[in-house]
Amino acid sequence: MNTLIVSGKTIEEAVQKGLTELQTTKDQVTVQVLEQPSRGLFGLFGVRPAKVELTRITTKPAAVPVEAPSQSSDASSNHVAVSVDEQGEETAHSSNAKALSKEQGVEEAKKFVYDVAESMGLHIEITVDKRKDHLLFDIAGSDLGLIIGRRGQTLDSLQYLTNLVANRYSDQHLRITLDAEDFRARRKETLEALAERLANKAIRTRKEVMLEPMPPQERKIIHAKLQDHAKIKTYSKGEEPNRRIVISLKS
Structure with missing residues (x-):
């Protein structure tokens, strides 16, 4: 058989x-x-x-060796050429397999998001945009507030599951960001404005200001906004998912 x-x-x-x-x-x-x-x-x-x-x-019959002087440089170079060619073919095949696997991971991730949206009664379209260190799934459609959720919590949860599905089908690590109605940019503006307002409060009251718990990506935005502030420093305290930022005066 x-x-x-x-x-x-x-x-x-x-x-x-x-x-x-x-x-x-x-x-x-x-x-x-x-x-x-x-x-x-x-x-x-x-x-x-x-x-x-x-x-x-099917195993191919072994090639019959060609007689040649034992010291012949030509015979040696021929042997090396065959080895390099076979190695190159194997490497090319391996690279192609990885490329196909990565593409499959992206497609499975898209199918997953479509399935979730359909289960919620939503009709959406996904545009995939390749960024420097991640892939952006930009979701378009109506009633996307259901996918975004309160302060993006539903979108973040869906993003987490989407990455699980993508990497289950890919030999290469994939990092996927989900966005809908430009929520990520709008949320960043909101957090940066919050950072400035609470920094001014810390300066005015000369007391530490503790923010509510935030996911890591949102804490990163706050830290980045205030990292070069002349009078303010920030740090995080607590354990996930209750880790939060503290804004205080520099010594």
Whole structure:
């Protein structure tokens, strides 16, 4: 038997079943994914199995060596050339596999956000914008306040889950930021204005001002806004999720 089609809850499980039945190892077969496992709302549980096809690699006959003088530089260089070529082909194949895996991670993340929006009765469109250190999923549609939530809490939770799904399907680490109705920029302006107002209060009262608990990305905005202030310093205290910023006078 040289070809076998098997199913499993995940692609990895299906492949392992096939390898066991063929009594071989993964480097001795080629794997073709015929069907992806179906996913529930959060992309974490399969309701339809994965299906893969395993084909045993036929071993090619060894090449007959060409006689050459043992000290011949030409023979040595030919051997090196073949090795480099094979290594280059293997490296190219590996890079291509990673690129495909990263693309799959992005697509699975998009599907996940679409599924969540549909479950909320929303019709949305997602534009993917590649930034320097992350991917921006810009969500457009109506009634996006449901996705944003109070002070962006729903959007932040959805962003967290989206990153989990993306990295489950990618060999390369992905960092995805979700935005809707330019909420991230508007929230940054609000936090920077808050930082200035509370810094002035600390100067006026000469007392420390403690902010309410904030997620790390929002605390970062406050710290960055006041880091060069001539009279004010900031620090964080407490444990997540109740960690908060303290604004105080410099000594």
